[in-house]
Amino acid sequence: MSVDIGGRLRFIRARHKLSQRELAKRSGVTNSTISLIESNQMNPSVGALKRILDGLPMGLAEFFAIEPERPRKAFYRSDELTEIGKQPISYRQVGDTMFGRALQILKERYEPGSDTGRVPLTHDGEEGGIVVSGRLEVTVDDERRILDPGDAYYFESRRPHRFRCVGGKACEVISACTPPTF
Numbered sequence: 001m002s003v004d005i006g007g008r009l010r011f012i013r014a015r016h017k018l019s020q021r022e023l024a025k026r027s028g029v030t031n032s033t034i035s036l037i038e039s040n041q042m043n044p045s046v047g048a049l050k051r052i053l054d055g056l057p058m059g060l061a062e063f064f065a066i067e068p069e070r071p072r073k074a075f076y077r078s079d080e081l082t083e084i085g086k087q088p089i090s091y092r093q094v095g096d097t098m099f100g101r102a103l104q105i106l107k108e109r110y111e112p113g114s115d116t117g118r119v120p121l122t123h124d125g126e127e128g129g130i131v132v133s134g135r136l137e138v139t140v141d142d143e144r145r146i147l148d149p150g151d152a153y154y155f156e157s158r159r160p161h162r163f164r165c166v167g168g169k170a171c172e173v174i175s176a177c178t179p180p181t182f
Contacts, residue, residue: 003064004099006040007180009052011099012066013038016056027055040181041123067100081107088114104180108173110136110165120160127177128154134171137164157181 013023013034020038024031029052036042037052044052046060053063076094085091088111098104108129120139130152137146138153140161147153155161157177165171 004040004179005043005049006038007097007099008063008066009034010038011097012056012058012063014097018056023052023055025055027052087111089116098180101180102178104177106173106175106177108175110134110163110171110173112165112168112170115164116162118162120162121157122160123157123181125157125177125179125181126155127157127175128152129173129175132172132174134165134169135167136171136173137166138162139164 013020016023018026020034021031024034029048033042033044033048034052037044037049049063050060053060073095081092081094082096083090084093084106085108090107090109092107092109094105094107095101115137131147131149133149135146135148137144138161140153140155141159145151145153146166163173
């Protein structure tokens with residue numbers, strides 16, 4: 001059984017109404033450390049996690065005892081989607097937290113020429129999406145395709161991948177990832 005330490009920390013930090021920067025300042029770690037832990041790109045040592053939790057304050061036992069409350073909300077208006085990206089790429093997430101959830105759904109918008117970076121993304125899980133408008137170049141391992149509206153992708157997220165908007169028009173994608181690791 002694995003514990004989603006990143007999701008749990010993000011949930012608890014949000015419940016305490018703290019930014020990543022504020023929690024980092026209170027606990028004496030860097031903002032990037034908090035960010036890496038919350039995105040499950042870094043597993044903290046017990047000592048590091050204890051130091052972070054001291055900034056709340058909260059003990060390790062309480063941290064691991066908290067069970068996620070399953071969201072009961074079933075419908076979301078467009079203005080209720082949570083922005084988790086930053087320009088020039090917008091990632092609007094269905095639901096405000098992924099803690100306790102098995103699926104992450106995003107409405108993505110890539111401005112012309114924007115991409116996810118030169119270094120390919122890799123993370124646990126699987127992901128897929130459908131291009132709604134514009135053109136999206138998707139690279140998975142050494143394979144590259146340009147997808148038009150209606151075209152789709154689906155792959156294991158451990159495979160190195162990147163996304164880039166091609167053409168002079170913004171690209172919109174509806175995507176899903178399981179487990180939520182973005």
